[in-house]
Structure formats: structure tokens, C-alpha cells
Amino acid sequence: MSESFVSFGEQGAQLTYGSYLRLPQLLDAQHLESDPPAHDELLFITIHQVYELWFKQLLHEVEAARDAMSGGVDGGRLWWAQHLLARVHVIERVLVQQVDVLETMTPQDFLEFRQRLAPASGFQSVQFRELEFLSGAKDPSYVKRFRGLTEAEQERLAARLAEPSLWDAFLDVLRSFGLAAGTEEEISASLRTAAHDRSQYAVVWALAEALLQHDELAASWRARHVVMVERMIGSKSGTGGSSGAGYLRSRIPLRYYPLLWDLRSEL
Ligand code: HEM
Numbered sequence: 001m002s003e004s005f006v007s008f009g010e011q012g013a014q015l016t017y018g019s020y021l022r023l024p025q026l027l028d029a030q031h032l033e034s035d036p037p038a039h040d041e042l043l044f045i046t047i048h049q050v051y052e053l054w055f056k057q058l059l060h061e062v063e064a065a066r067d068a069m070s071g072g073v074d075g076g077r078l079w080w081a082q083h084l085l086a087r088v089h090v091i092e093r094v095l096v097q098q099v100d101v102l103e104t105m106t107p108q109d110f111l112e113f114r115q116r117l118a119p120a121s122g123f124q125s126v127q128f129r130e131l132e133f134l135s136g137a138k139d140p141s142y143v144k145r146f147r148g149l150t151e152a153e154q155e156r157l158a159a160r161l162a163e164p165s166l167w168d169a170f171l172d173v174l175r176s177f178g179l180a181a182g183t184e185e186e187i188s189a190s191l192r193t194a195a196h197d198r199s200q201y202a203v204v205w206a207l208a209e210a211l212l213q214h215d216e217l218a219a220s221w222r223a224r225h226v227v228m229v230e231r232m233i234g235s236k237s238g239t240g241g242s243s244g245a246g247y248l249r250s251r252i253p254l255r256y257y258p259l260l261w262d263l264r265s266e267l
């Protein structure tokens, strides 16, 4: 029996499953606000924590894809950007599907603890907003509307606004292929060129499609979230102080890459 166990690492390092994954900290981070405890509040907390872990992973992948693209074709890492963006899409599909789990909670069971949550809300998810900014939808007004941000969180958002986005890196790719990307008109013309000569611009076109997919999946999440919200709280206002579903509906038309969508009408 013991021969089937190979020992790795230095003697005495004592790494275990639980210590490697920091399970004591991770599994001690679910604290209910309701008292007496509402049965479904554990699910509510778990779901949000899982979202935040995936947001962290997405930021890691999107950052790396951006950096790989910013070197243009001469950087030799466009294949890596494509690989990472394909992973981003799979994670984003998981994020959309995960809404199903939360929808096993009924509105009555949510109402058992909902009043305890105000004024907190998903609106305060810094990583969610970081992902929007990093993807290319930089709206500084969201930083001002955040309440209760720590200094470190404010700095993270300010840094995201200042740094190049995934879209900026894609424009570097266009330029590296000799395609103009100064004005919106130039970018649109370059996109048409790539779309009409896919053998010449195969990687450009593949990356454009990968960005569009990322955009479409983010839009799917927003659409799925608002329908879930209507199912849970109808037309009530949100714990974060917004009109609720009305506000969320106003976010549905958001697109990260409008020029990639406009291209469809011009082909
Ligand atoms: C019972 C389930 C949920 C309800 C009823 C709900 C409701 C709402 C409401 C009403 C808002 C608008 C802000 C406000 O509170 O005034 C909001 C925003 C938001 N929620 Fe949720 N939510 C739910 C679950 C989730 C989950 C699981 C996530 C995952 C992280 C999430 C993430 C967000 C984000 C990121 C926003 C800001 C969206 C934006 O500004 O575009 N929500 N939610």
C-alpha cells in the first residue's frame, strides 16, 4: 500500500490538501446576517463568493490576454491571447448558468433575510466593475457612485481606468498588421478589411470574434441577472438604492465593443 504513495517536496514541508487550499479561511468565511438563521442565506452567500472567485480568475485571464495582444503580431503571443480568451468564454458561460442555482430560492425565502442586506448590493462588487473597465467599458461615474469603498478598492478602480483595456490591446494588433486604428472610422474600415480578407488577417478576425463573444456573454449575464431579479423582487427598489429591475434594464444595451457590432451591418 505505502509504495503507491510517492512523496514530493522537502521532508517536513507537510503540505496538505486543506493547507494548500487555505480551507480553514475559505470555509470560515460564510457568516449569516439573519437571526434566527434563514435557511437560504448560506446559498446566497456561497453563490456570491463563488462569483467573486471567478471574477478574480477572469481578471487574471483578461489581463494576460491584453498583455499578449499588446505586443501585436510581432510579439508572437497572439496564439496565447486566443487560448486565454477561449477559457474566459467557458468561465463566463458557467457564470450565466450559475443563476439557475440561486433561482432554486423562492422570493418568500429570500425575503426572510433580504431586509438585513441593505444598503449592500451587487452594485458594490469592485471586481465586477474592474472587469467592465478592463474589457473596455470605462465609465468613471461608477467610481463616484460607489458607497463605502476602501482606499485600496478606490485605487484598484482608478488603476483600471488608467491602464490600457482589452480593446486598446486589440487596436495594437490591428496596427501591427498595418491596419489604421486612429479614429473610429479608421478602425471600422480596418475591421471591414480584415473581415473581407480572412486568409490574410486570420488572427485579427479570430481575436475580433473572441472579443465579440466576451461582450455577448457579459450581455447574457446582465439579461439573466435582471430576469432573476424580477422573479425575486418584482418592481421593488434595490437594497443598493437604485430603482431595481428598472436600473438593471437600463444596463442591458451596454456593449463593450460597439464597432464590432456595427460591423455586422456593414458587411
Ligand atoms: C436574489 C438574487 C439577486 C437579486 C434580487 C439582485 C438584485 C439586484 C439589484 C436590485 C441590483 C441593482 C442595485 C441595487 O440594489 O439597487 C443589483 C445589482 C447588481 N447585482 Fe444583483 N441581485 C441578485 C443576485 C446577484 C448575484 C448572484 C450577483 C453575482 C455577483 C449579483 C451581482 C450584481 C451586480 C454586479 C450588480 C451591479 C450591476 C450593474 O451595475 O450593472 N447579483 N442586483
Ligand SMILES: N[C@@H](CC(=O)c1ccccc1NC=O)C(=O)O
Binding pocket: 048, 114, 117, 120, 121, 122, 123, 233, 237, 238, 239, 240
Ligand atoms: N440588491 C438585492 C440584494 C442583493 O442581491 C445583494 C445584496 C448584498 C450583496 C449582494 C447582493 N447581490 C446582488 O445584488 C436586492 O435589492 O434585493
